[in-house]
Amino acid sequence: MRADGTGVLEVEVGDPSCVTVIQITDSHLRQDADGAVLGVPTREALRRVLAGIRRDYPHTDLIVHSGDIADDGHPDSYRHLAALVRDLDVPVVCVPGNHDDRKAMSQGLVSTTVHRSCSARVGSWLVVALDTLVSNAEYGRLSGSELQRLDVDLLSHTDHPTLVFLHHPPVEIGSKWMDAMGLRDAQRLFDLVAARAQVRVLAWGHNHQAFEDRRGGVCLLAAPATCFQFTPGSRHMEVDALAPGYRVFTLYQDGTFDTKVVRVPEAWFPPQLGTE
Ligand SMILES: [Fe+2]
Numbered sequence: 001m002r003a004d005g006t007g008v009l010e011v012e013v014g015d016p017s018c019v020t021v022i023q024i025t026d027s028h029l030r031q032d033a034d035g036a037v038l039g040v041p042t043r044e045a046l047r048r049v050l051a052g053i054r055r056d057y058p059h060t061d062l063i064v065h066s067g068d069i070a071d072d073g074h075p076d077s078y079r080h081l082a083a084l085v086r087d088l089d090v091p092v093v094c095v096p097g098n099h100d101d102r103k104a105m106s107q108g109l110v111s112t113t114v115h116r117s118c119s120a121r122v123g124s125w126l127v128v129a130l131d132t133l134v135s136n137a138e139y140g141r142l143s144g145s146e147l148q149r150l151d152v153d154l155l156s157h158t159d160h161p162t163l164v165f166l167h168h169p170p171v172e173i174g175s176k177w178m179d180a181m182g183l184r185d186a187q188r189l190f191d192l193v194a195a196r197a198q199v200r201v202l203a204w205g206h207n208h209q210a211f212e213d214r215r216g217g218v219c220l221l222a223a224p225a226t227c228f229q230f231t232p233g234s235r236h237m238e239v240d241a242l243a244p245g246y247r248v249f250t251l252y253q254d255g256t257f258d259t260k261v262v263r264v265p266e267a268w269f270p271p272q273l274g275t276e
Contacts, residue, residue: 009120019123025205026225028071039272048267066205067097067167078108096133097167126160138181140168161255223247228271243268
């Protein structure tokens with residue numbers, strides 16, 4: 001991957017007429033490689049999800065991790081991610097989630113193939129990965145500089161249909177406890193997206209569940225976590241029995257796309273509440 005004249009990374013793709021971008025999210029890795037969250041060994045769960053991607057989508061062009069890479073914000077947790085994706089030979093772009101720590105991410109991902117909060121051209125498409133982390137808060141917010149970066153990258157790539165990734169949901173998903181910690185001031189993002197017609201998708205993590213809706217011409221999508229899942233529609237934290245998974249985007253040159261959620265049953269470990 002190299003940068004073009006605008007600072008946007010350029011991904012080398014196999015077939016520009018049809019590219020594959022995969023979203024993984026909420027891996028919640030621990031400093032202790034064998035550490036568990038809610039009883040789930042999160043590094044092993046991610047390893048199995050990545051093995052499923054390698055088996056079922058061997059021609060993936062780009063992987064986007066939409067945040068909560070680490071559960072503990074420790075540099076070693078990010079090193080675990082870099083080590084797991086090293087053998088895939090697929091470029092990775094990531095953004096921080098509320099459990100992440102920007103400084104530790106920088107330390108853990110330095111000199112690795114994992115890129116942070118950037119934009120990338122993939123075939124005829126543009127991928128923009130936005131940082132919504134507010135330190136010591138569960139909710140998220142886009143800073144003025146991140147919104148400006150989005151606007152600049154969209155304006156310099158107006159002919160490129162665009163996927164935007166972020167950690168925090170810009171809409172409510174009908175789950176009271178989750179909706180209390182979404183993206184604040186989301187209207188600023190929607191106003192900008194409405195003014196730049198090329199954005200086709202807003203995709204996020206944080207919810208630990210699949211979600212799909214539309215707003216105007218924009219698809220609104222959440223992906224399952226690579227560790228444990230939360231129950232849709234729950235008023236309080238409730239762990240679902242569904243398997244971990246990821247979301248696949250198949251992007252065509254004419255600006256159309258397909259997307260689906262893929263579950264990885266072999267990556268499922270029984271979650272246990274109260275065992276953090
Ligand atoms: Fe999470």
